[in-house]
């Protein structure tokens with residue numbers, strides 16, 4: 001896949017080495033061939049989404065790139081080096097990212113900095129800045145139980161950002177939120193990613209969300225998942241929801257839907 005254009009667009013680094021390079025990656029769980037083989041390149045500062053039917057292997061791919069599981073076959077390079085274990089600058093955000101219930105919002109965000117040995121004053125200052133960025137200003141001293149699900153997910157996002165990530169791996173991060181909060185969070189994420197310029201691998205079931213956020217959308221076929229289409233999203237940035245009405249956005253959504261429709265139908269029938 002040609003990611004040169006996106007790699008050059010990236011602001012996080014002067015080098016054009018992609019942040020992620022995956023070659024021939026496969027996963028098997030006993031007799032279950034869960035994934036691949038897949039190849040994938042993510043440029044620096046590039047936002048890539050993966051959509052595909054339930055159970056096709058999307059989370060498996062993300063977990064392999066996050067070093068949460070080893071692939072059965074293939075190679076993964078992050079930031080130009082073979083992946084040997086979890087990386088400090090890879091931030092992972094899940095649907096139900098855990099917050100620490102006994103810590104306030106600001107102390108939850110400061111936690112990753114604390115683990116890295118950053119001094120108390122510096123980490124609190126940085127955490128307050130991030131809390132502000134994700135729109136939780138005024139809630140610094142609240143505890144997770146006093147927040148809505150959407151607000152807790154913002155805490156998780158701020159904590160991920162506190163790690164100064166060059167790569168964010170997000171697995172349905174807004175999947176548990178209501179539609180309205182989800183839309184607001186997607187715009188928030190856009191703003192954050194456009195500010196820090198890191199690479200993103202984003203897994204979603206929402207074609208609309210994928211088109212709104214991404215430079216490219218990869219469509220995965222049913223299990224064992226391989227990429228069956230790559231849809232570039234040629235829309236200017238910064239973006240907001242209004243861009244979804246543009247012809248380039250509707251064309252991209254229709255193309256993606258046409259690709260996954262058959263896959264999803266077959267996958268659904270085989271689950272029955």
Ligand SMILES: Nc1ncnc2c1ncn2[C@@H]1O[C@H](COP(=O)(O)OP(=O)(O)OP(=O)(O)O)[C@@H](O)[C@H]1O
Nearest residue numbers: 029032034052053054055056057058059060061223
């Ligand atoms: N640890 C495991 N042991 C056995 N099978 C697994 C394991 N993890 C995943 N699988 C199987 O591998 C396949 C791919 O799973 P994965 O979670 O990656 O799919 P997905 O595309 O993320 O699904 P969804 O969209 O429903 O979240 C599924 O059939 C799943 O049941």
